[in-house]
Amino acid sequence: MNLRLSSLLLCLALLLSACGGGVPAGAASPAPVPREEVPLPSPPPETAVPQEPPEPTLATLAVCGDAMSHMPITNDAWNGERYDYARIMAAARPYVEAADYAVVNLETTLSGGPPYSGYPAFNSPDDMAAGLKSLGFDLCLTANNHSLDRGFSGLSRTLDVLDQTGLAHVGTSRTQEEYERGVSVADVGGISVAFLGYTYGTNGIPLPKKHPYAVNIFNTDYLTTLSKPDWDRLAGDLDAAKAMEPDLITVMIHWGQEYKTQQNRYQEEMADFLFEHGADIVLGGHSHVPQPMETRTLSDGRRGFVCYSLGNLISSQTKPNTGTTAVLTLTLTRDNETGEAQVLDYAYAPMYMLHRAAGASPRFELVDIRAALDSAETGDTLRRKLNEALETCHTVFGTEAEMNG
Numbered sequence: 466m467n468l469r470l471s472s473l474l475l476c477l478a479l480l481l482s483a484c485g486g487g488v489p490a491g492a493a494s495p496a497p498v499p500r501e502e503v504p505l506p507s508p509p510p511e512t513a514v515p516q517e518p519p520e521p522t523l524a525t526l527a528v529c530g531d532a533m534s535h536m537p538i539t540n541d542a543w544n545g546e547r548y549d550y551a552r553i554m555a556a557a558r559p560y561v562e563a564a565d566y567a568v569v570n571l572e573t574t575l576s577g578g579p580p581y582s583g584y585p586a587f588n589s590p591d592d593m594a595a596g597l598k599s600l601g602f603d604l605c606l607t608a609n610n611h612s613l614d615r616g617f618s619g620l621s622r623t624l625d626v627l628d629q630t631g632l633a634h635v636g637t638s639r640t641q642e643e644y645e646r647g648v649s650v651a652d653v654g655g656i657s658v659a660f661l662g663y664t665y666g667t668n669g670i671p672l673p674k675k676h677p678y679a680v681n682i683f684n685t686d687y688l689t690t691l692s693k694p695d696w697d698r699l700a701g702d703l704d705a706a707k708a709m710e711p712d713l714i715t716v717m718i719h720w721g722q723e724y725k726t727q728q729n730r731y732q733e734e735m736a737d738f739l740f741e742h743g744a745d746i747v748l749g750g751h752s753h754v755p756q757p758m759e760t761r762t763l764s765d766g767r768r769g770f771v772c773y774s775l776g777n778l779i780s781s782q783t784k785p786n787t788g789t790t791a792v793l794t795l796t797l798t799r800d801n802e803t804g805e806a807q808v809l810d811y812a813y814a815p816m817y818m819l820h821r822a823a824g825a826s827p828r829f830e831l832v833d834i835r836a837a838l839d840s841a842e843t844g845d846t847l848r849r850k851l852n853e854a855l856e857t858c859h860t861v862f863g864t865e866a867e868m869n870g
Contacts (some may be wrong), residue, residue: 608636
């Protein structure tokens with residue numbers, strides 16, 4: 466009995482000890498065992514998300530040739546209420562309106578009238594400016610050999626009318642201050658383009674003594690041999706344009722020999738100089754017939770563009786090729802990472818100024834050559850003329866750049 470009781474008591478003591486009763490009351494607790502700190506794992510480094518380069522800016526600049534109003538054109542434009550020049554030039558509208566900006570050579574004065582006059586001393590109705598504006602043009606070159614046909618007063622009034630119509634202008638000035646501003650800078654679809662304008666001369670008419678700034682003439686011998694460019698003045702003007710920090714610089718220039726479908730050495734040397742001193746685009750006129758266009762890789766790596774002449778946008782001239790022209794569209798681009806801008810591409814839409822017989826109404830009409838050739842309503846006689854004009858465009862401008870060709 467005693468042995469069995471002792472065994473039971475021993476088991477009970479062991480059981481109580483296992484249930485936590487092993488530390489006597491009042492006894493000191495054993496010191497805690499220090500826990501080893503385990504460092505938390507570092508977060509993985511953030512992976513840089515590659516940034517997409519900004520999209521380049523693209524814009525379009527439409528260019529047309531000489532806008533002239535010989536008296537047959539002026540008379541035909543009259544519709545009983547006003548002179549509707551837009552009707553005569555309507556074929557150019559889709560190309561001009563589609564562009565972000567459009568420029569043209571205004572080769573006449575708007576000196577007030579009637580009476581009005583054509584060659585040799587042009588004075589056209591104010592509706593000429595309204596017609597150009599309604600087609601979508603934004604800027605006119607006013608420096609050409611007819612700028613002083615009606616003297617300084619005619620030149621001044623021309624610029625007043627353009628201002629009232631909302632057309633910018635470059636190449637002639639009413640005041641010394643206007644001359645010193647010189648450059649016209651335009652926002653062309655988000656690309657800033659500076660425009661400068663010049664002419665070789667003024668048909669033997671001297672600059673007014675009181676207003677020597679009236680016309681930007683690039684020849685120092687503009688009353689005689691027309692062969693001595695003022696290189697210092699041109700370089701200075703281009704430096705002033707560059708100081709304005711536009712994306713591109715365009716020079717609109719009246720030059721070359723009339724009725725020649727090929728540029729001369731003088732034009733080539735002038736274009737070379739303009740490019741060398743900062744011009745990106747050179748747009749010529751005066752020949753009244755088409756002359757070549759091309760892009761160039763310049764010595765500093767820039768891409769330049771020159772069109773020596775587009776011929777006449779509107780006129781009643783009848784010499785060979787004076788009715789053949791085109792609407793030129795330049796595609797401009799700016800790299801928004803580097804800030805560099807250039808002419809990316811160009812294309813032209815061939816046009817033909819149709820002359821109907823005297824007495825016909827309407828008598829004059831600019832024709833979109835491709836559209837007319839695609840039309841079953843175009844007669845054989847007109848079709849032959851259009852094919853001849855198209856062949857001239859292909860020979861002079863090239864075939865690859867023809868729009869929709």
